[in-house]
Amino acid sequence: MPSTRRAASTLMDENCPILVSRSLGSLDLPDIWPTNCTTHDFQAVYKCFNKQAAAIIDGKSIAEEITSRIACEVRRMKESTGKVPGLAVIIVGQRWDSQTYVRNKIKACEEAGIKSLMTELAGNCKEDEVVNALSRFNKDPTIHGILVQLPLPQHLDEERILNELSLEKDVDGFHPLNMGNLAMRGREPLFIPCTPKGCIELLIRSGVEIMGKKAVVIGRSNIVGLPTSLLLQRYHATVSIVHAFTKNPEQITCEADIVVTAAGVPNLVRGNWLKPGAIVIDVGTNPIEDSSCEHGYRLIGDVCFEEAVRVVSAITPVPGGVGPMTIAMLLSNTLDSAKRAYDFT
Numbered sequence: 001m002p003s004t005r006r007a008a009s010t011l012m013d014e015n016c017p018i019l020v021s022r023s024l025g026s027l028d029l030p031d032i033w034p035t036n037c038t039t040h041d042f043q044a045v046y047k048c049f050n051k052q053a054a055a056i057i058d059g060k061s062i063a064e065e066i067t068s069r070i071a072c073e074v075r076r077m078k079e080s081t082g083k084v085p086g087l088a089v090i091i092v093g094q095r096w097d098s099q100t101y102v103r104n105k106i107k108a109c110e111e112a113g114i115k116s117l118m119t120e121l122a123g124n125c126k127e128d129e130v131v132n133a134l135s136r137f138n139k140d141p142t143i144h145g146i147l148v149q150l151p152l153p154q155h156l157d158e159e160r161i162l163n164e165l166s167l168e169k170d171v172d173g174f175h176p177l178n179m180g181n182l183a184m185r186g187r188e189p190l191f192i193p194c195t196p197k198g199c200i201e202l203l204i205r206s207g208v209e210i211m212g213k214k215a216v217v218i219g220r221s222n223i224v225g226l227p228t229s230l231l232l233q234r235y236h237a238t239v240s241i242v243h244a245f246t247k248n249p250e251q252i253t254c255e256a257d258i259v260v261t262a263a264g265v266p267n268l269v270r271g272n273w274l275k276p277g278a279i280v281i282d283v284g285t286n287p288i289e290d291s292s293c294e295h296g297y298r299l300i301g302d303v304c305f306e307e308a309v310r311v312v313s314a315i316t317p318v319p320g321g322v323g324p325m326t327i328a329m330l331l332s333n334t335l336d337s338a339k340r341a342y343d344f345t
């Protein structure tokens with residue numbers, strides 16, 4: 001059983017903040033985790049499978065708990081200011097996976113009482129149409145977060161489009177200034193990218209101490225791998241990054257206490273890549289054909305789950321691990337943004 005259990009079982013009180021990960025402001029100081037701020041329902045963190053060594057970190061129920069706390073905050077905000085947070089989503093083209101993710105995000109907004117607007121543009125639209133939609137949302141005072149669903153079609157210049165996004169509404173945390181501030185010591189980004197923030201939240205809620213641990217991040221993309229490695233460093237892990245050109249990735253990975261995988265390669269990480277007792281956060285969300293499933297496919301992660309559960313002490317499942325947390329963090333960033341806009345605490 002991971003040492004994580006002891007810390008996670010320390011019950012938290014009703015006044016715990018929505019997220020247990022602290023503001024980045026004090027991250028240059030040694031970390032002392034608040035003992036009263038883990039999950040109040042230990043069962044929500046781990047679902048244990050019979051005869052498996054590893055605890056399964058239940059991201060879905062943790063995300064539900066966070067979302068219900070956000071909903072309470074939104075109600076409190078509405079009662080006191082008459083306003084609610086607003087999120088705008090821009091989606092270009094008909095990719096089925098993007099459509100699903102965006103639908104899930106809009107549904108989560110409804111659950112939390114957050115207003116959502118969506119602009120859908122044709123896959124062959126002009127760059128200016130995307131920029132115009134962005135500019136409208138930038139100016140709309142009822143919108144506090146804007147998300148441009150990625151990837152964009154090839155003909156669109158992602159860099160130019162993301163540069164247009166108002167820094168104060170960049171709830172994805174992808175703006176270069178947000179990313180730069182995340183990377184630099186002593187600086188604080190306005191928003192932390194949702195998936196990396198969700199990974200850290202899962203680690204902390206599972207009672208995992210990050211400080212001083214060896215962490216390996218597989219993948220270095222702007223949206224997951226890179227910000228995750230920066231964030232883990234902020235929490236004082238010693239971080240190695242594995243990417244497509246890394247030689248002998250298994251040798252690096254098997255030394256890690258914490259492994260975060262975001263490669264998009266199904267079953268890349270085998271049981272023998274992992275150190276016994278390690279904690280694994282599997283971000284990978286890969287569709288594989290399966291005629292027995294409703295839509296003819298199912299989702300699996302980057303980690304060979306069946307092998308990993310016999311080696312590690314805790315692991316996130318796919319689906320039901322990081323994915324729902326990404327959405328919960330999007331709501332959290334949107335709420336924070338609205339609080340800033342209305343000076344509401």
Ligand SMILES: NC(=O)C1=CN([C@@H]2O[C@H](COP(=O)(O)OP(=O)(O)OC[C@H]3O[C@@H](n4cnc5c(N)ncnc54)[C@H](OP(=O)(O)O)[C@@H]3O)[C@@H](O)[C@H]2O)C=CC1
Pocket residue numbers: 195218219220221222223224225242243244245246249262263264265268283284285286322323324326
């Ligand atoms: N659950 C969630 O909330 C989210 C899940 N995802 C999922 O996470 C995965 C990664 O997404 P994203 O970061 O956008 O993907 P990208 O394709 O942008 O990046 C993939 C990264 O993985 C590296 N990589 C690819 N193949 C290998 C390999 N064989 N060995 C080691 N490294 C490798 C690449 O290296 P290099 O840089 O050298 O090319 C690259 O840095 C996908 O499955 C995606 O669906 C993404 C976002 C959110």
Ligand SMILES: Nc1nc(=O)c2c([nH]1)NC[C@@H]1CN(c3ccc(C(=O)N[C@@H](CCC(=O)O)C(=O)O)cc3)C=[N+]21
Pocket residue numbers: 100101104147148149150151172194195285299318319320321322323324326327
């Ligand atoms: N601007 C932008 N911001 C993003 O945050 C962003 C993006 N673009 N492009 C694509 C990736 C991917 N991503 C996911 C979000 C939720 C799940 C999710 O909810 N997954 C569920 C399963 C969903 C299903 O059943 O299809 C789960 O893992 O349990 C997965 C992946 C956000 N991304």
